[in-house]
Amino acid sequence: MPARSPLRAAGAILAGALLVTGCGTPGPGPLPDPTRAAPVSTVDAADRQAAERAALDAYAGYLRASREANRAGDPLHPALTDYLADPLLTQVRLAIRDAHDHGARRTGTLTSDPTVTLVSLEGSPPTVEIQDCLDATGYRLTYVDGDRAVPGSAGQRYLVTATATRYHDRWLINTGAAHRDQPC
Amino acid sequence: MLTLPRRPYALAALLFLLLSLLVAPAPAAQADPGGSCPPTEPDCHVWDDQKPRPRPGDPGDGKPGDGGGGGKPAVCMRDGEPVKCYDELLGWFNNSDGCYYKLQEPQPEDVAEGKKRYLRSCNGQLDTVELDTPPDGFGAPPDPQELAWRAYAKITLAAPPISVAPRPAAGPGLVGLPVWLWADRDSRWWQLSASDTERGLTVRITAEVTKIVWDLGNGDQVTCPPGGGTAYDPARDAGRTPECGLPQGYQRPGDYAIHATTHWTVRWSSSSGAGGELPPQVRTSDPTPIRIDELQVVTQ
Numbered sequence: 001m002p003a004r005s006p007l008r009a010a011g012a013i014l015a016g017a018l019l020v021t022g023c024g025t026p027g028p029g030p031l032p033d034p035t036r037a038a039p040v041s042t043v044d045a046a047d048r049q050a051a052e053r054a055a056l057d058a059y060a061g062y063l064r065a066s067r068e069a070n071r072a073g074d075p076l077h078p079a080l081t082d083y084l085a086d087p088l089l090t091q092v093r094l095a096i097r098d099a100h101d102h103g104a105r106r107t108g109t110l111t112s113d114p115t116v117t118l119v120s121l122e123g124s125p126p127t128v129e130i131q132d133c134l135d136a137t138g139y140r141l142t143y144v145d146g147d148r149a150v151p152g153s154a155g156q157r158y159l160v161t162a163t164a165t166r167y168h169d170r171w172l173i174n175t176g177a178a179h180r181d182q183p184c
Numbered sequence: 185m186l187t188l189p190r191r192p193y194a195l196a197a198l199l200f201l202l203l204s205l206l207v208a209p210a211p212a213a214q215a216d217p218g219g220s221c222p223p224t225e226p227d228c229h230v231w232d233d234q235k236p237r238p239r240p241g242d243p244g245d246g247k248p249g250d251g252g253g254g255g256k257p258a259v260c261m262r263d264g265e266p267v268k269c270y271d272e273l274l275g276w277f278n279n280s281d282g283c284y285y286k287l288q289e290p291q292p293e294d295v296a297e298g299k300k301r302y303l304r305s306c307n308g309q310l311d312t313v314e315l316d317t318p319p320d321g322f323g324a325p326p327d328p329q330e331l332a333w334r335a336y337a338k339i340t341l342a343a344p345p346i347s348v349a350p351r352p353a354a355g356p357g358l359v360g361l362p363v364w365l366w367a368d369r370d371s372r373w374w375q376l377s378a379s380d381t382e383r384g385l386t387v388r389i390t391a392e393v394t395k396i397v398w399d400l401g402n403g404d405q406v407t408c409p410p411g412g413g414t415a416y417d418p419a420r421d422a423g424r425t426p427e428c429g430l431p432q433g434y435q436r437p438g439d440y441a442i443h444a445t446t447h448w449t450v451r452w453s454s455s456s457g458a459g460g461e462l463p464p465q466v467r468t469s470d471p472t473p474i475r476i477d478e479l480q481v482v483t484q
Contacts, residue, residue: 062223062224063223063224066222066224066225067224070224070225075273076272076273081289085288085289085290085292086286086288086289086303086312087288087303087310087311087312088222089289090273090274090286090289090303090305090310091221091222091225091228091310092222092224092225093273094228094273094274095221095222095225095228096225097273098228098231099225102231102234106224106225110224124293124294125292125293125294132223134223134224134226136226141227141230150227150230151230152227152230153227153230156226158226160223162223165292166293167290167292167293168293172290176222176223177220177221177222177223178220178221178222178223178224178225178226179220180221180226180227
């Protein structure tokens with residue numbers, strides 16, 4: 001039996017560390033909490049697919065509505081309530097107002113590639129977790145007069161996590177976070 | 185001096201610890217100081233160290249009405265500072281806990297019967313709370329007088345644009361000759377109006393100058409109506425008595441500084457029928473210098 005070298009032991013532990021931290025897995029960012037997964041057997045697969053589709057539609061609608069509201073500098077843009085619910089709705093409105101009050105606004109394009117990481121239809125209310133690698137390299141926060149970029153606002157690709165929640169007959173995005181410390 | 189462990193497993197364990205610290209993703213809530221940003225506004229903390237430009241009518245915008253400038257005393261206070269009683273994004277202010285409350289939009293499916301879920305904002309931190317009854321101050325209608333102050337903040341009661349004759353640029357005047365005083369009549373600067381609307385209530389204010397008091401720098405004061413005083417025309421007015429001014433002129437030679445103080449009345453009316461007056465306001469112009477020389481009598 002070959003003797004275990006320090007290098008080999010370190011390599012084994014390195015592999016363990018990578019597994020624990022999620023690196024090497026197909027998607028970036030935190031892994032879904034398995035304790036929150038709904039039992040698949042009790043939920044119809046068609047319902048799950050419909051929920052996933054509705055959640056991703058709401059997420060795409062949210063990105064569009066947010067871009068429109070940011071471009072217009074209007075925190076009460078009516079499109080926001082078509083896809084967003086509180087608390088994220090108010091967080092987005094506050095961020096738009098904050099930019100407007102500083103004489104700036106966000107313009108450009110966002111490129112999105114979202115995936116569903118968890119469907120929980122038996123919860124109350126039902127939710128769908130979404131993860132995205134959002135490419136904001138073409139999306140800039142600039143001062144309205146002079147078109148100068150606001151310092152510290154460089155666009156990048158980063159991990160996004162969001163939750164779509166069912167509100168009676170429609171799905172809305174009600175929580176979400178940009179993880180700028182987790183590039184993708 | 186840093187010493188490395190001699191045992192291979194201790195070295196491996198140390199490596200594991202270091203790698204875990206280096207590559208472990210930070211929890212989302214700690215991604216940004218002050219809380220995570222929305223997905224589409226990842227730079228929401230970029231202005232955390234800066235104050236925004238105050239909006240007209242905001243407490244602390246430097247104009248009266250926020251409780252700090254001799255205007256209306258503030259109704260809503262947090263940590264001794266005046267704040268708005270209603271914010272269009274955050275809802276109503278609760279004086280008892282210093283937080284804003286709005287109904288969560290829309291109400292979730294899982295709210296307990298008889299309760300409502302509110303979004304609570306305390307010093308920039310958002311959370312949700314389910315309540316049987318609305319918090320203090322929630323749903324209060326807009327205060328028309330507060331709206332009047334907000335409308336007032338949109339206008340500027342400027343100091344009067346004044347002129348005097350003899351014109352300082354044309355040389356000194358003479359003892360005993362008339363001094364003409366007038367304010368610009370063309371721009372109707374002495375009549376201003378503005379309005380503000382919140383939740384269906386509109387308040388309109390009208391600010392008017394009731395009089396202009398001229399301080400001639402020699403202890404004398406002359407009061408003229410707003411827009412009073414005609415501009416001096418040397419071709420027409422030589423030897424005439426000024427409509428506003430000193431008909432007998434200064435009695436002593438010297439350098440004088442003339443100020444004009446406008447006295448404003450600000451009235452407000454609202455779509456609810458309520459109305460009133462804001463406290464009187466005065467504005468004083470910068471000094472206009474005038475030199476008066478002795479009248480020389482030349483004999484041949």
